[in-house]
Amino acid sequence: MAGSGVSSVRIRRKHVPPSRIMESLGAEYGPVRWAPRYDPASELVYTILSQHTSDVNSHRAFGSLMNHFGSIEAVADAPVEEIEESIRMGGLAKVKAPRIKETLRIVRERVGSYDLSFLAEMPMPEAKAWLKDLPGIGPKTAAIILCFSLGMPAMPVDTHIYRVSKRLGLIGRKVSADAAHDILEPMVEPESVFAFHVYLIRHGRAVCKARRPLCNRCVLASGCPSRPLFE
Numbered sequence: 001m002a003g004s005g006v007s008s009v010r011i012r013r014k015h016v017p018p019s020r021i022m023e024s025l026g027a028e029y030g031p032v033r034w035a036p037r038y039d040p041a042s043e044l045v046y047t048i049l050s051q052h053t054s055d056v057n058s059h060r061a062f063g064s065l066m067n068h069f070g071s072i073e074a075v076a077d078a079p080v081e082e083i084e085e086s087i088r089m090g091g092l093a094k095v096k097a098p099r100i101k102e103t104l105r106i107v108r109e110r111v112g113s114y115d116l117s118f119l120a121e122m123p124m125p126e127a128k129a130w131l132k133d134l135p136g137i138g139p140k141t142a143a144i145i146l147c148f149s150l151g152m153p154a155m156p157v158d159t160h161i162y163r164v165s166k167r168l169g170l171i172g173r174k175v176s177a178d179a180a181h182d183i184l185e186p187m188v189e190p191e192s193v194f195a196f197h198v199y200l201i202r203h204g205r206a207v208c209k210a211r212r213p214l215c216n217r218c219v220l221a222s223g224c225p226s227r228p229l230f231e
């Protein structure tokens with residue numbers, strides 16, 4: 001349904017319309033511009049390092065890995081113990097080092113290199129399916145790689161987006177985080193998906209906080225079905 005327009009999205013429960021979310025949060029947080037973070041293979045490694053740890057830790061671990069090895073090719077060729085040592089500060093190094101090594105091995109086997117830029121030429125469902133076929137890659141990681149490294153209109157649903165979307169009535173209470181990807185992504189035009197993602201995260205961090213949302217400071221309060229729960 002991507003590309004079919006905001007107005008065509010059918011949400012049965014009471015909710016704040018995605019068009020209003022874009023407008024209000026856009027005014028609140030300002031324009032958002034996409035820029036690539038890493039190349040897709042590096043982003044893939046980064047997402048493995050980011051599992052079950054903070055952004056700070058995963059950033060440090062990735063920096064250490066690349067400082068030590070210099071390239072994804074060198075990481076792929078390195079002994080697993082050496083990878084483990086270089087990512088130790090990121091936590092769970094014993095699990096993540098063999099996962100990185102094995103994932104890169106499979107990429108090399110399937111592609112013949114570590115260049116995943118071909119994914120940008122594929123229809124998005126196929127690109128997602130290709131990535132999800134790798135071990136340990138779910139909808140969120142696949143969306144992160146396609147969105148952050150290739151600028152495709154995929155929407156990673158992190159903990160902030162999941163919480164805020166539920167409160168705004170965009171997804172049902174029982175919808176899983178994995179299932180939320182396919183529901184939220186088509187709610188806005190493809191060119192707005194990245195901004196929608198960024199706005200919901202910013203709003204979740206600054207206002208619609210996990211424990212005590214600041215509803216009296218929220219630009220979406222008039223229409224938010226969850227506001228009465230927090231008053």
Ligand code: SF4
Nearest residue numbers: 208213215218221224
């Ligand atoms: S009104 Fe409250 S619950 Fe609703 S989005 Fe705003 S902060 Fe979150």
